[in-house]
Amino acid sequence: MSSEPLIQIDRLNVEFPSKLGPVAAVKNVSFDIAPGEILCIVGESGSGKSVSSSAIMQLTKFSGGRVASGTIRFRSRNDGVIDLKNADEKTMRSIRGNEIGMIFQEPMSALNPNFTIGWQMAETLQIHRGQTRAQADARSLELLKLVRITEPEKRLTQYPFELSGGMLQRVVIAMALACEPDLLIADEPTTALDVTVQAEILGLIDTLRRETGAAVLFITHDMAVVAQMADRVVVMYQGEKVEEGPVRQILEAPQHAYTKVLLDAVPRLGEMRGKAAPEAMRVMGDDTDAKAESIHPSTKPILTVENLVKRFPIFGGFARKVVANVHAIEDISFTIHEKETLSLVGESGSGKSVTGRNILRLEQPTSGKVIFDGTDVLAQSPKDMRDLRRHMQMIFQDPYGSLNPQKRLLDQVAEPIHNFKLEKGSAIEDRVAGLFDRVRLPRDFMRRYPSELSGGQRQRVAIARALAVNPKFIVADEAVSALDVSVQAQVLNLMMELQADLGISYLFISHDMAVVERVSHRVAVMFMGRIVEIGTRQQIFENPQHNYTKTLLAAVPTLNPDIDIRDRTTLATKIPSPIHLAGYAPPKLVYQEVSEGHSVLINDLQ
Amino acid sequence: MAYVIKRICNSLLILFITISFVFIAGRLIGDPALNMLGSGASDLAINNLREAAGLNDPLFVQYVRYIGGILTGDFGVSYRYGYSVLPSENLSEIAQPVLDIVLERIPATFALAGAALSVAVPLGIFMGVTAAANPRSAADRIVTVLSLAGVSVVQFWLGLMLIVLFAVQLGWLPTGGYGGFSYVILPALTLAARPIGRIAQVTRSAVIQELSKPYIVTARAKGVPEFKVVYVHALKNASIPIVTMIGDELSALLTGAILVEKVFAWPGVGLLIIDSLSRSDLPLIQASIAVVAALVVTVNLLVDFSYRLLNPSIRLGHTGA
Numbered sequence: 018m019s020s021e022p023l024i025q026i027d028r029l030n031v032e033f034p035s036k037l038g039p040v041a042a043v044k045n046v047s048f049d050i051a052p053g054e055i056l057c058i059v060g061e062s063g064s065g066k067s068v069s070s071s072a073i074m075q076l077t078k079f080s081g082g083r084v085a086s087g088t089i090r091f092r093s094r095n096d097g098v099i100d101l102k103n104a105d106e107k108t109m110r111s112i113r114g115n116e117i118g119m120i121f122q123e124p125m126s127a128l129n130p131n132f133t134i135g136w137q138m139a140e141t142l143q144i145h146r147g148q149t150r151a152q153a154d155a156r157s158l159e160l161l162k163l164v165r166i167t168e169p170e171k172r173l174t175q176y177p178f179e180l181s182g183g184m185l186q187r188v189v190i191a192m193a194l195a196c197e198p199d200l201l202i203a204d205e206p207t208t209a210l211d212v213t214v215q216a217e218i219l220g221l222i223d224t225l226r227r228e229t230g231a232a233v234l235f236i237t238h239d240m241a242v243v244a245q246m247a248d249r250v251v252v253m254y255q256g257e258k259v260e261e262g263p264v265r266q267i268l269e270a271p272q273h274a275y276t277k278v279l280l281d282a283v284p285r286l287g288e289m290r291g292k293a294a295p296e297a298m299r300v301m302g303d304d305t306d307a308k309a310e311s312i313h314p315s316t317k318p319i320l321t322v323e324n325l326v327k328r329f330p331i332f333g334g335f336a337r338k339v340v341a342n343v344h345a346i347e348d349i350s351f352t353i354h355e356k357e358t359l360s361l362v363g364e365s366g367s368g369k370s371v372t373g374r375n376i377l378r379l380e381q382p383t384s385g386k387v388i389f390d391g392t393d394v395l396a397q398s399p400k401d402m403r404d405l406r407r408h409m410q411m412i413f414q415d416p417y418g419s420l421n422p423q424k425r426l427l428d429q430v431a432e433p434i435h436n437f438k439l440e441k442g443s444a445i446e447d448r449v450a451g452l453f454d455r456v457r458l459p460r461d462f463m464r465r466y467p468s469e470l471s472g473g474q475r476q477r478v479a480i481a482r483a484l485a486v487n488p489k490f491i492v493a494d495e496a497v498s499a500l501d502v503s504v505q506a507q508v509l510n511l512m513m514e515l516q517a518d519l520g521i522s523y524l525f526i527s528h529d530m531a532v533v534e535r536v537s538h539r540v541a542v543m544f545m546g547r548i549v550e551i552g553t554r555q556q557i558f559e560n561p562q563h564n565y566t567k568t569l570l571a572a573v574p575t576l577n578p579d580i581d582i583r584d585r586t587t588l589a590t591k592i593p594s595p596i597h598l599a600g601y602a603p604p605k606l607v608y609q610e611v612s613e614g615h616s617v618l619i620n621d622l623q
Numbered sequence: 624m625a626y627v628i629k630r631i632c633n634s635l636l637i638l639f640i641t642i643s644f645v646f647i648a649g650r651l652i653g654d655p656a657l658n659m660l661g662s663g664a665s666d667l668a669i670n671n672l673r674e675a676a677g678l679n680d681p682l683f684v685q686y687v688r689y690i691g692g693i694l695t696g697d698f699g700v701s702y703r704y705g706y707s708v709l710p711s712e713n714l715s716e717i718a719q720p721v722l723d724i725v726l727e728r729i730p731a732t733f734a735l736a737g738a739a740l741s742v743a744v745p746l747g748i749f750m751g752v753t754a755a756a757n758p759r760s761a762a763d764r765i766v767t768v769l770s771l772a773g774v775s776v777v778q779f780w781l782g783l784m785l786i787v788l789f790a791v792q793l794g795w796l797p798t799g800g801y802g803g804f805s806y807v808i809l810p811a812l813t814l815a816a817r818p819i820g821r822i823a824q825v826t827r828s829a830v831i832q833e834l835s836k837p838y839i840v841t842a843r844a845k846g847v848p849e850f851k852v853v854y855v856h857a858l859k860n861a862s863i864p865i866v867t868m869i870g871d872e873l874s875a876l877l878t879g880a881i882l883v884e885k886v887f888a889w890p891g892v893g894l895l896i897i898d899s900l901s902r903s904d905l906p907l908i909q910a911s912i913a914v915v916a917a918l919v920v921t922v923n924l925l926v927d928f929s930y931r932l933l934n935p936s937i938r939l940g941h942t943g944a
Contacts, residue, residue: 074844106849114845126837131859131935141845176935192845 021092022049023199023232024073029087031065031072033080042068042082044256052199055226055233057243057264059279060253061501062472066236069253070202073101073234074117075109091116094199115145118193118231120222122205124185128177134188135173141195160191163228164221183214190221194229201226202234207242211364212528216572219245238501240283241531241574244268252276264578282506284531286573290559295358295536297513298506312517314357314538318388319490319522320376325349325385327368327375331596344595345371346546348606349385353490356516358523360533362569363543366595369526372543373492376524377409378402390489407437410483414495416475420467426478427463433485452481456511473504480511484519494526509536530573534558539614542566546595547606552615562617630927634920641916642909646689649905650682658903659703672702675718676906689909698722698913699906704899721910725892729914731801732891735884736876738811743818744869748858750819751826751865756853758831766823773820782813782886799887810887814880818872825868829861836860862933870926874919 029046032039043065050056058066071077072084073091089101094116099108113119121127128137138160139153148156154173161169164187177185186206193201203222207215223246226233235246243250247264252273260273271277284298294312326347333340346368353359361369375382378394387394389409397405413419421429430449434440440448450460456477467475476496483491493512497505513536515521527533533540534554541551542565550563561567597603607620649655656672657664673679676699677688692699700718747770754766789809790798796805833839834857842856843849881893888894892911899907931938 071840076840076843079840079843110846110848112846113843114847119841119844121837121841123837127841129838129842129856129860131933132856133935140842140847144846144848176939178936179939189841192841 021051023052023092025049025088025090026069026073027088027090029069029072029089030085031068031077031082032085033082039083039085041085042256043072045087046251046253046256046258047087048251048258048261050200050232050234052232053226053230055223055235055246055248056251057235057237057247057249058251058253059237059240059243061238061279061503063255064253065256066253067204070119070204070234070236073202074113074119075101075104075106092199111145114141114193114198115196116198117200117202118196118198120186120189120193120201120203120206123209124182124189125177125209127189128185130177132176133173134175134177134180138173138188138192138195141192145196156195157191160195161188163194163225164188164191166191181214182210183217186210186214186218187221190218190225194225194231197229198231200234201231202236204236205238206235208238212530213364213568213572215242216574219574222246239574240268240280240502241285241576244576244578245574245580247578252279268576268578278503280576282502283576284506284529284535285576286531286534286570287558287575289534289554291555293553293555295513295538295554297510298535312356312513312538314522315355317355318352319355319357319390320353320524321386321388322352322372322376323350323386323388325372325375325387326383327371327380328383330599339599341596341598342601344546344597344603346375347603349548351541351548351551353522353524355489355522356520357538358516358525358536360525360527360537360540361543362527362530362533362540364528364569367543368546369543370494371546373411373494373524373526377406377411377492379411404437407433407486408489410486410488410491412476412479412483412491412493412496414498416472416479416499417467419479420475422467424466425463426465426467426470430463430478430482430485433482437486439486448485449481452484455484455515456481471504472500473508476500476504476508477511480508480515484515487519488521490522490524492524492526495528496525497532498527498529505532512536530569542569545593547618547621549618550616552611556612556615560611560615562611562615627928630924634924638913638916638920642690642693642913643686645909645912646686649909654678655903655905659905675702676700693913696722698725698910701899701904701907703902703904704907721907722914724907725895725910725914728890728892728895731889732877732880732893734807735810735814735880735889735891736873738807739814739876740818740869740873742811743815743822743872746815747819747822748826748865750823752830752853752858754823754827755830755834755857756849763827766827770820770823770827773816774824775820776816778813778817779882779886781816782810782883785809785813786886799889801888801890806889810880810883810889813883813886814876818869818876821872822865822868825864826858826861829864830857833857833860859933863930866926866929866933870922874922877918877922878915 026049027047029043030041031043032041046065046069048056058069060066068077068082072082073089077084084102087102090098091101091112093099093112096108101109101112104112128134135154135157138157139150142148142153142156143150157173158169161172166172166184166187172180172184172188180188206222207218210218219242222233225231237243244264250262250264250267251258252260252267252275254275260267260271260276267276268280271280282298289296327345328342329345330339331341331343332338349372351359361372363369371380374380376387376394382395389405392405394405427446427449430452431445434445434448449463453460453463458474458477458481462470462474470478497508500508509532512523516523525533525536537554539551539553540557541548542557542563543549544565550557550561550566557566558570561570604621606618608616609619610616652658656669656676656678660669660672677685689699698721701721701724702718704719704724750766750770754763757763786798786809789796796809800806830853834853839852839856842852847856880891881897883889884891884894885897892915896908896911899911
């Protein structure tokens with residue numbers, strides 16, 4: 018490793034224009050990257066971490082930003098050290114995709130949907146290397162093999178929508194590596210991916226760094242990913258660099274208060290070992306949230322689900338007959354007790370959200386039984402169902418999409434109170450005010466509109482709205498997934514506090530194993546629409562039985578920098594198709610009881 | 624392939640309904656023979672016309688004969704075309720097949736629509752893309768104003784102004800009529816104003832939307848020149864709304880060029896429809912509307928099929944997920 022840095026960013030300032038004058042997105046940020054080094058920039062939304070990286074590529078100007086001052090000294094292959102801040106467009110084009118490659122957050126949308134993979138990969142080589150399409154295709158094939166994609170020849174002729182997210186991210190990485198760049202900028206490259214796929218991609222980036230010698234600027238919000246990837250770390254907060262150092266020093270002896278907050282807010286897989294009940298998370302500077310006492314559920318069942326099945330028909334032919342079915346969930350059975358949290362955990366497409374929607378009858382299940390508090394949910398008339406919904410509420414993933422942007426928060430939270438005629442006149446407003454107190458939002462927020470709130474505040478409003486009708490049971494579908502970690506910790510603590518005080522039961526749907534470990538009493542692991550393993554939190558996390566549970570647990574990045582990420586990347590399993598011809602009946606699922614309350618699927622998906 | 628057959632069957636059904644509707648409407652507005660000849664005509668003349676045109680038969684028989692004729696390419700005959708006063712006898716000698724009359728006008732209509740579109744499509748797309756690539760710039764404002772003007776200008780007024788300027792004042796081009804290339808310029812420009820404006824508007828908004836998508840950042844980060852980012856990456860993805868608009872405008876040019884054909888005395892189908900309406904020449908009205916409807920249905924069919932070429936996920940039958 019040469020001591021001369023590859024890129025040196027010095028007192029960088031980036032501004033975006035607004036009605037009230039320029040807003041600084043990046044303030045006086047300096048860092049450098051040595052050849053072959055992985056530097057992680059970590060921070061939450063709005064910290065300026067992505068803006069810093071796009072400033073290097075002069076891409077900020079396309080979104081209206083402006084590099085106000087500072088220098089970006091890059092050691093170019095041909096031109097020696099140049100300042101990318103002042104480089105002209107022609108120089109920049111010869112650097113973009115050639116000397117600096119970039120990988121993006123959402124592989125699903127990062128590729129042009131209208132051109133084949135081969136066309137898009139060839140484009141880079143045609144521009145920078147002047148290759149013919151045939152030469153470029155040969156090189157693309159090499160690159161696809163380098164990123165270890167299955168059936169590389171076939172991929173060249175396919176369109177992006179024909180590939181899975183993990184495969185697309187491999188393509189994007191291959192594309193970024195096409196011209197052997199000296200620097201690879203990876204902007205949240207695994208955030209949109211499932212955890213097992215994330216492990217594969219992180220391992221791949223690390224391996225490629227070693228094989229090609231490229232330096233990596235890795236941008237992430239996830240401290241556990243930092244621990245796995247980084248040589249050195251830059252922590253950013255509201256546009257400023259608050260701390261910088263080698264990864265071990267940042268993780269083990271953080272100096273700045275914000276770094277400590279960030280580290281504390283991350284639930285760590287395994288830290289609940291030996292504890293029977295969920296515990297609140299540590300939230301720095303907000304000790305009121307941290308209730309030490311744990312919550313103990315009763316033994317009275319509130320919700321019983323028996324053999325729930327949901328299939329989505331696929332129509333075909335002239336007569337639009339059902340030709341096949343997507344088997345979304347298959348033979349789902351579980352019980353939730355009063356004051357208990359049962360988590361459904363699994364990757365995208367595993368059927369966890371479908372299960373939640375079918376329990377609330379937001380979709381009509383194909384077959385099965387749902388008993389809520391002694392009432393058969395699926396046998397209710399529409400009118401009775403409406404009354405029953407009072408006791409069963411839902412919190413959604415996207416706090417931006419689940420609130421009406423045109424209505425005051427007061428009216429939105431009051432709406433269910435109106436609907437069920439729970440209060441009249443000024444009593445409604447009093448009740449909403451009480452709910453705002455309950456979720457710790459200032460009462461003057463009642464007159465505001467959703468656009469004036471942050472993501473965490475919006476999710477509190479969504480929780481207040483769900484609480485408005487005093488429900489006994491709440492389905493929380495990825496309720497904290499869209500939130501920053503520090504905010505996520507606060508919202509989780511709020512949910513646990515409400516459970517302790519009001520005795521609410523939760524069906525907690527999540528893909529995040531560490532969060533699930535923190536909040537659950539019992540856990541059901543879902544894969545391919547089936548529960549593959551169910552048990553108490555301790556049984557699942559401390560004694561996993563099913564292969565898939567083990568895979569899932571192994572794939573979660575941990576805060577321990579000593580674990581070599583490449584050891585965990587041989588997990589790729591071929592997922593069978595959930596689509597079956599009409600009339601297909603899957604085998605009856607057989608579960609084996611490992612110990613009391615701990616069952617594992619033994620006759621399918623092993 | 625099943626899809627193509629299905630769409631074609633649908634189109635034929637629409638055509639059949641249109642033709643039937645025009646047939647029935649023509650009989651609902653009164654006695655066709657009386658309408659054609661006017662209230663001053665003698666009973667003998669009216670009776671002779673009824674006899675010759677088969678109007679004495681029951682309506683159902685007329686309908687079956689009409690539809691049967693269409694299936695064999697016979698749309699009936701006109702007795703009025705080219706005659707201001709109808710003789711009372713020997714009607715069969717002056718009868719002319721209406722389909723021939725309509726088809727004779729088709730080349731003029733195609734020439735005019737084609738000329739208008741060949742100006743409007745490239746210009747409209749260029750204006751829209753230029754505006755989208757430089758939002759809030761002077762170019763964007765100019766395009767916005769010009770395209771609004773193109774959409775809202777009154778066509779026959781624009782036509783008259785162009786005649787005054789280029790034909791009367793400057794004497795560069797003929798005032799109207801049908802002939803060589805110089806005759807098509809002014810009516811084509813007049814007709815192009817609206818499609819230019821609408822194509823520019825649709826292109827602008829579609830390309831702006833595409834330019835905000837993540838794959839555009841990827842293209843820029845690959846070092847793709849901005850011209851290619853906009854004209855290849857963004858425009859290809861924006862093509863579906865643009866092509867839909869072009870199809871709409873082409874349909875409008877085929878059916879709605881009536882005023883402009885009148886102003887420039889251009890012998891297209893539009894002018895024919897006006898003339899045959901003013902003479903209440905029912906067979907000719909029916910045939911012209913049938914032909915125009917067939918053209919419009921064909922344009923729509925082609926637009927639908929083009930989606931499959933323009934969007935691989937439609938072509939490959941992918942429904943997402």
